[in-house]
Amino acid sequence: MxxxxxxxxxxxxxxxxxxxxxxxxxxxxxxxxxxxxxxxxxxxxxxxxxxxxxxxxxxxxxxxxxxxxxxxxxxxxxxxxxxxxxxxxxxxxxxxxxxxxxxxxxxxxxxxxxxxxxxxxxxxxxxxxxxxxxxxxxxxxxxxxxSPGMTSLAAALTAERKALFACLVILIGVMLLAATAMHFAEHDVQPEKFATIPDAMWWAIITLTTVGYGDVFPTSPLGKVVASITAIMGLVMLALPVGIIATAFAQEIHRREFVVTWSMIARVPLFSGLNAAEIAEIMRVLRAQSVRGGAVILRPEEPAQALYFVASGEVEIMREEASETLEEGCHFGELPLDTKAGRGGLAARAKVPSKLLVLDPIDFRALTSRYPDLAAHLHRLAP
Known part of the structure; x- marks a missing residue:
């Protein structure tokens, strides 16, 4: 309960x-x-x-x-x-x-x-x-x-609705061309199956979608040529929307995580002067952490040795003079740029179940050791 x-x-x-x-x-x-x-x-x-x-x-x-x-x-x-x-x-x-x-x-x-x-x-x-x-x-x-995945898929379909509608229009056009060609190729040979273009449209859409029930099929040499071309076009018509949806889905997931994390990092005064490539490198070393409601994140007697970003939930920050509540997108803690310990006196508690992104000093120093220009830039920006 x-x-x-x-x-x-x-x-x-x-x-x-x-x-x-x-x-x-x-x-x-x-x-x-x-x-x-x-x-x-x-x-x-x-x-x-x-x-x-x-x-x-x-x-x-x-x-x-x-x-x-x-x-x-x-x-x-x-x-x-x-x-x-x-x-x-x-x-x-x-x-x-x-x-x-x-x-x-x-x-x-x-x-x-x-x-x-x-x-x-x-x-x-x-x-x-x-x-x-x-x-x-x-x-x-x-x-x-x-399901976050289904939500992302719905967003991807919405974002690519124009491209998917264009695929539908192309499919209808190819279906009409194939049905017309098959009608002229087979209407004399099989008048009961290809007597009209609407009759041939059933065969065309089944062939283009690679289903191929086999209830209607060409028998003349010209009809078989038309059917072969239509079958090849069907592979293209199937791959086109699948590729659009798969690419949009992957981009949507990456975009959602990237935008949220980017906005949080860019709000930190120490990182505000960094360019896109430098912020992207910092994002790579973030560590996810989930905390229960009421859990203690930082104690006042412990020095702050990491920088925390609130990805979701609410965190209460308690100082000697006052307390405040941080919501999604805010940050707290301290990231020492040297080997000295951070300052104490800051207490943090999750008011509700929350998800945090943590930037540890060890990971950050490893990053700056690989990118000396980034380290020099941060030392210039440091207060």
Whole structure:
């Protein structure tokens, strides 16, 4: 069971961290998100198995129980996300009602809402509508919220939508050319299969997509030549969108990590005067660290011997005169440029489960030893 919120944290903030953010390796977050992922998988499996008449007749009550429990949990999840929407960084500048309205109109919220529709419509007597099967299947796309890879893939598809649309246009054009050529080559030989261009379009699209059912095929020498050229073009048409998507996916993952890390490093006054190549070298030696909520990162009696970047979560910095909360993108700690120990007096504690990027002095000195120009530049910038 998830622990109660820490002192000074509202219940809404605590619920937002559990249901939405999931930063760090907190057990409660892993249990909640893991349970929701498992429930989605069970739902999709039940939907598939329920389509088998013998299984539906033998286990109808079990399938209904799964549907009932799932919709109750999905409804609670949707309500929690709607209630905690003002805590989301994207909507913090809005009023509570405006934030909830903006979240309700977002794509993930619409999927969450439609996932709860089937049972309620069935209770109203509309359980024979076939479209309800599509709504139940939409629950599969809820997995995208818990998978950074699927989120990156969706972003890559959005970024390359124009190129993918161009591939579709090219595919349609090649299909029309192939169908027209096959119609003129085979309409006298096989009038029942290639009598018209629309009849030949089925053969063209099946050949271009390299499926080749074999229900329609050319028999004349000219038709076989057209089919050979079409098959070769099909390989090109298949490789083109695959290459675009694969490249965009890799670039999206690299871009997301690069931009976030770059912005954090560039904010450090010591590194603000570095060029792109020098910052990129520093990024290579960063070490990832996950901390639980409430965990101590630095103690006041210990000298600061590393530079910490907050990748996600919140870290409370406590000094003798005051304390402050650092959010995503901020940094703290100290990176000595010589062999002397850093200064003490700084305490740091993770307020919520957080992920940090750590720049250790040993790794940094190894880097500067390989790049003397970088070391000289940093010593000039050092206060």
């Amino acid at each position: 998830a622990p109660a919120p820490q002192p000074g944290m509202s219940w809404r903030r605590w619920a937002h961290l559990i249901i939405d953010r999931g930063a760090g390796d907190d057990l409660s977050v892993r249990l909640v998100h893991g349970g929701l992922v498992l429930l989605i998988i069970v739902n999709v499996a039940a939907l598939v198995l329920e389509s088998v008449p013998s299984l539906a007749a033998a286990h109808g009550r079990l399938f209904f129980a799964i549907e009932l429990v799932s919709v109750v949990i999905f409804t609670l999840e949707y309500g929690l996300r709607l209630w905690t929407a003002p805590e989301h960084a994207r909507y913090r500048g809005l009023s509570d009602n405006a934030a909830r309205r903006a979240y309700a109109l977002s794509a993930p919220a619409i999927v969450d809402f439609l996932a709860t529709v089937p049972l309620y419509t069935a209770l109203l007597g509309y359980n024979d509508l076939k479209i309800l099967l599509l709504f139940r299947l939409l629950r599969f796309f809820k997995l995208g919220r818990y």
